[in-house]
Amino acid sequence: MSTYVTQLILSGIITGAVYGLIALGFTMVYNSTSVLNFAQGEFVMIGAVFSSVFITKYHMPYYVGVLLAISIAVAVGFGVERLSIRYLQRKNVNHIIMIMATLALAIIISNVTQLLVGTSSMYTPNVIDAKLSIGGNFITAQELIILGFLGLTVTGLWLFLNKTMYGVAMKATGIDKNAARMMGINIHSVILLSFVLSAGLSAIGGILIAPIISGTAQMGLPLAVKGFIAAVIGGVTNPFAGIVGGILIGLFEVFIAGYVSSSLVEIIVFLLLPIILIARPNGLLGSSR
Template identity: 30%
Template sequence: MSAFLQLLISGLATGAIYAIVAVGFTLIWQTSQTINFAQGEFVMIPAFFVLAAMKLGGLPFWAACLVGLAVSVFVLGVMFKQAIVDPMLKHGVLPLVISTIALSLLLKESAKEFYSSQAQPFPSLVPSVDLNLFGAVISTQSLLVLGVAFVTVGGLNLLLNRTRFGRAMQATAQNRSVARILGVPVERMVLATFVINGLLVAIASILISPIYLVKFTNGETLGLAAFIAAIVGGFNQVRGAIVGGLVLGVVDNLSAAYISAQYRGAFPLFLLIAVILLKPEGLVGRREERTV
């Protein structure tokens, strides 16, 4: 039982990170039909920004984190939209997909070439101590991840549902032309989702890097996890991505422990295929577009 609890909590912690990444992924999909194949690399890169700020700028860790957040909002949020998504959007989904694939290669190779191909240690926000809870060993890292994820997602939910700004964003996601008729500054709202995505991936990056170390290949698994989380939960709902992320983290952890560690990667995929075939709107998504 204690082992189960331990797996559950560490699964939830990983899942919370997946959820943050998946929320960002879903947001930009909703407002601009961009399937971002570079989302995993978007999570990998901000940690490099932070490390570079510490090494080159000689900044303390917290200041470097702020710099990392700001740079990632600008580069992965604003520049990504202006330089890559905007010019491509009118040409349809596929060329944009290819562009994000090329972008992921670009980010990966740049991190390797301009920083290092070795895994880099990354300072943790809290000292790593193992706590004992009902016989289960739980690290402060996991709790921190869960806490930050909870605050982030909660804050985002408040923003989306309780403010005029957030509702305008939702309107943009649901129906662009109607939103425009109602006087919503659609372009600014789309930009806002990219900025939020830049912020979310940077937060995920800072949370996950002390656990996985900073390496240029980190994005590969994370990107896949974000896709799966987004689809499992429901592509058209922010809460879908959250549910999807958490479910994915727990399924991944439990199946690796109880069924097969070798096929660890396979269970989330079975889950993905099952959801797409049986409930394509996702576990908590709304059925709005015809996909079947």
């Protein structure tokens, strides 16, 4: 395998890991609410943008800026759940309205952030400024940290869903809400937990990619769309399948850009969605509910 191809694969996996984290958030929320949360990308944006503002503009210690950015994302996730799910459920509106509410909130969050921090691109310093050579290919310490965080997230979430009371309650809610309610599970608490977890994990993902890509107030919605496609490709009923979908999209993007044309990347990636839905309506690793 040539050095060029290996470098493309590494880049695709790194990019796909970010999409996979967003897709993981989509599936966590969907499995507890049956609603697609299009504000998911805004949690990534908050992590990337606000960590940069706190660390580079206000010169806060790295860990303080990171904790503040995650706290803001979690608070926003709490607000999104209250406004788009809890409030609308009381009004007995259908799921389409709830999905549109998350999209509207995503636009509001983006615009408010733009008013607060401006439109310029922002970067966060690397956690570790070093490179590792693998067979003539270079991978930065930051990229290794992203992959490590993805691995820890998958492992930790699997343990949480299968070995803890709250995780089992979340799985039960995703399988059958009425049965879970009859078993004494507080459905509203489970839904709120899924939003808070997905917001926190996505914010950390945003913080980790901020040194690699420019963070802007407008980056959230495009990332949410990619995460949504990754979740659908993997299968929205499988919490971990979106990570596979995200890595596939990342690989598609870099190989199309490297061998065809970067201008065709978005078109071809979006074409993947109907193709997968026709061939595998439940996604590559999903199952019917």
